[in-house]
Amino acid sequence: MTGIDPLLPASAERVDASAVHNRIRSRWDDLPAASLRVATVVLEDPRVVLELGVNELAERAGTSPATVTRFCRQIGYTGYVALRMSVATELGRTSARPAHQADIGRAFGPDDTAEDVRSTLLNGTIRSLQETAASLDLVQLRALAETLARSRHVDLYGVGSSALAAEALAGRLYRIGVVCNVWSEVHAGLTSAVLQTEDCVAIGYSHTGRTAETITMLEEAGRHGSLTVAVTNDPSSRLAERADVVIQTSAFERFLQPDDLAAYYSQVYVGDLLYVLTAQVDFARTSAHLAASAVAVAPHRGVGAVTRIAPRPIRRTTT
Numbered sequence: 001m002t003g004i005d006p007l008l009p010a011s012a013e014r015v016d017a018s019a020v021h022n023r024i025r026s027r028w029d030d031l032p033a034a035s036l037r038v039a040t041v042v043l044e045d046p047r048v049v050l051e052l053g054v055n056e057l058a059e060r061a062g063t064s065p066a067t068v069t070r071f072c073r074q075i076g077y078t079g080y081v082a083l084r085m086s087v088a089t090e091l092g093r094t095s096a097r098p099a100h101q102a103d104i105g106r107a108f109g110p111d112d113t114a115e116d117v118r119s120t121l122l123n124g125t126i127r128s129l130q131e132t133a134a135s136l137d138l139v140q141l142r143a144l145a146e147t148l149a150r151s152r153h154v155d156l157y158g159v160g161s162s163a164l165a166a167e168a169l170a171g172r173l174y175r176i177g178v179v180c181n182v183w184s185e186v187h188a189g190l191t192s193a194v195l196q197t198e199d200c201v202a203i204g205y206s207h208t209g210r211t212a213e214t215i216t217m218l219e220e221a222g223r224h225g226s227l228t229v230a231v232t233n234d235p236s237s238r239l240a241e242r243a244d245v246v247i248q249t250s251a252f253e254r255f256l257q258p259d260d261l262a263a264y265y266s267q268v269y270v271g272d273l274l275y276v277l278t279a280q281v282d283f284a285r286t287s288a289h290l291a292a293s294a295v296a297v298a299p300h301r302g303v304g305a306v307t308r309i310a311p312r313p314i315r316r317t318t319t
Contacts, residue, residue, distance in 0.1 A: 169271030209237020
């Protein structure tokens, strides 16, 4: 395929460490100059992380060991050891991965075949979902589900495709008895946020974590006592910093045109997981609500079903 990510040096095409590449690409614009030098060395050949110690990598990048450690944290790892483990895992997967899957970090070009587009989208989405699933803290999600099930009200904030992901979760939660609203317009969202209390939950969706409207609405809800949750690809973003709970997603964003498709799929996956965990908390209530809604829509699910409205009785008046 054509249109290779300009941030990836040519040698990086031959060595796949997609989790590390993805994290570096998603934070590239926010990395300081010293960290960018480390990032460039790692992107050129991720195997250097396995071959060099912290001091040696720092020397090659022309920076300090402290900067290397800081770089690891800036891209979402706890330290150099965690970065090494991620690279080793990814390189192990690469050796077992079919050759046709190596295009997941590429960009789409005008001459790509439909087959190339299909495989790139599919493989990129699969990898995004796998990385999102691997990064989730299930104990944290279970506790959040408990809170959602017992909450008085849930506000969900998002703009663009993030709003669509928020709406998907809201529709599911509402069906099992969790009262919630989705806000993508900041004035309406702020009006709702000021009504939040300690028995409420506010969830902000933003792939970059830098969407100003979402940050503003989530901050306001937090000021009024709500438990705040950030769903974002960047755990070091301002949205994440403002949240009590951070759920990290993953997406191969550079080749996704025009929208961050894999980001949306990862956000929906997180929402689906939260929905099922919340449904389990009070299974009797969940079952009752689902049964009631199933009965309500059953007449409209038949083949060629037609809604029949009973004729209104004619009032006869006497003169």
